[in-house]
Amino acid sequence: MNIALLLEMAAEAAPGRTALVCDGKRWTYGDLLAAARGAFELIQQSGAEYVALLDESSEAAVIAVFGAALAGVPYCPLNYRLPDADLAALLGRIAPALVIGDEERVLRIAGDQDHTVLSREDFTLKAQETVPADDAREYDPGEGVAIQLFTSGTTAAPKAAILRHSNLLGYILGTVEFASADEADAALVVVPPYHIAGISALLSSIYAQRRIVMLPGFSPERWLSLVEEEAITNAFVVPTMLARIVDAMDRGASAAIETLRAIAYGGGKMPLEVIHKALERFPRAGFTNAYGLTETSSTVALLGPDDHRAALASSDPRIRARLTSLGKPIPTVVMEIRGENGEVLPPGEAGEIYVRGEQVSGEYKEKSALDPEGWFPTRDAGYMDEDGYLFLSGRADDVIVRGGENMSPGEIEDVLLTHPAIADACAYAIPSVEWGEAVGVAVVTREDHVAPDEGELRELVRARLRSSRVPEKIAFLPELPYNEMGKLLRRKVKDVLAG
Structure with a gap:
């Protein structure tokens, strides 16, 4: 089976229902299926072995996912935040590809790699204008690779994670009921298109026939506005986004949020203080913490x-x-x-x-x-x-191994975060002549508090955990590094402090 079947079923059942809203433009399920079939023709004509996206979320991403699936070509969204050299290397690994998005950048950094490059607007327009040459055309049966996502590659070259049609359909068919959404249901999607959470949110909503509202660039104020404007019922956020939304509401940002009944979050550790505040700010919403990985669809x-x-x-x-x-x-x-x-x-x-x-x-x-x-x-x-x-x-x-004893950084961080002056914390391994490894921590002090004494923090850890967990080194930083999905970049903290 092909993942494009999800869109085909939705379009056959309700072709006139609104499927997608992005930057004020609205697409029905029938519109998206017709464009995906047009994209199939473009992909076939290009001779591309991959379909790559170098862009924010838009209708082009949706059309590209299903167009690539129909053509039997892996869809490979790329992280547009990467430096030119890293991005050029990834583009070289998927050449020749049909690349959609930042045309100027692709031609500048990978102009010699034999790619076919189209801007978001050109791709979308051509997909709409291209009519399949044969009504009886046979599309790919979906026995191969549907999605290829490059891992973050923090310590080595990124690996190319493979998701087959069977993997993605195994997740969707096992967790989502077909056409289960009411026509008024709307999902606000703000996750980058190169992350598995964004792809799974898209496939899930298409199969449920839920209206998808895309927010290409996140801001808490715009997120709240869209909840009101589009009567959003479902949303997925990462912890850092939810923290910014709650903070904006604390500072006076407001919107009619009564329609919002389901908020899912994932991608990183959720601070207790943030989820407590969110549960209070959204009393009618059901919260779901979703844990998963690229490799698990x-x-x-x-x-x-x-x-x-x-x-x-x-x-x-x-x-x-x-x-x-x-x-x-x-x-x-x-x-x-x-x-x-x-x-x-x-x-x-x-x-x-x-x-x-x-x-x-x-x-x-x-x-x-x-x-x-x-x-x-x-x-x-x-x-x-x-x-x-x-x-x-x-x-x-990231486990700290001190004298043969395995210690979780998370348990040390949780204790440090109970201190009223600590806004964020990161525990990591530091070299130790005596123990092999010992505990180091980096902490961020709240703006309205004085930085606590190091001895006070050590005593806090000693009182709650065993003495082996007491940090030997404590560093105070203005902030900790996170990626766009809200994951703490622990190794980057280690590199900064080692430097």
Whole structure:
């Protein structure tokens, strides 16, 4: 099966229903399907082996996803925030491609790579004007690669993560009911198009026949305005976005938000203070924490709305702690926590998170990361409690190993964030002659507080955790580095402080 079937089914069931709104333009499901079929013709004529997008979210991204799927060519959205040299290298790895978006930049940095380059406007117009040459034309059956996404490549060259049609359909068909959205339902999408969360949000809403409202460049004020203007019912944000939205509301930004009944978040760690405030600011909305990876076609665990409200209202520390969890695995995947030797760990013991299921690709163009039984090692460290709730400790590579004892940076950060003067914290490994590794922390002080004494912070950690967790080095920074999805760039903190 081909992922384009999702759009074909939606267009056949309700061709005149509004499918997409972007920059004031509206597209019906019938419009999008016709444009996707026109894009198929453009792709065939170009001889491209990939369809790349170098642009913000727009109708061109939607048309390109399904046009590429119909043509049997991998869709490869690129991070337009990358430096020229890095971007040129990625373009070289997918040549020859039909590249949509920043025409001037592509020709300047990769003009010798034999790409066909079209601006967003030209691609969209040509796709609309191009009529399939044969009404009986056969499209790709969807047995190959649908999406190729380059990993962030923080320590090495980016890997090309492969998602096949079967992986993406395994996720959508297992989690979304066809045509389940009312005609008034609208999803606000602000995630960059090169992130799996943006792609899965698009596919999910298309299959549910929900109206998609795109916000290419995020600002909390514009986000709130669109909620009111388009009567948004569903939204997905990353933690840093939600923090900015709540802060804007605290500073007086307002909008009619009564229609907003579902807010999902993911992509990074959600500070407790932010989710507490958000639950108060959006009392009618159900919050969902979604945990997933590119290699798993998006979400593999969910903390649902009932869990959020129950945790907020409870006086039981065990239940309140669930606000910091990722919830439980979704029904379509199996999850295990494994130790260093591959053994399955009991509840409460931290190890590496492994997942398996039809939606799990675990595949790169370079090689597959699946073990013989189909399990994918996420490289995320975490544990599951006795009730099956998943708690994330950080990346497995970020674990601090002090004298043979594994320590989670997350547990140290959580303690530091209980201090009223600390706005943000990052724990990381520093070299130690005696222990091999020791704990270093970088903290950000709140604007309206005086920086606490280092001894005070060490005593706070000692009182809550074992003495081995007490930081040997404490650095005060004006801010911590995050990527656009709200993930803390821990290694960048280490590099800055080492320099």
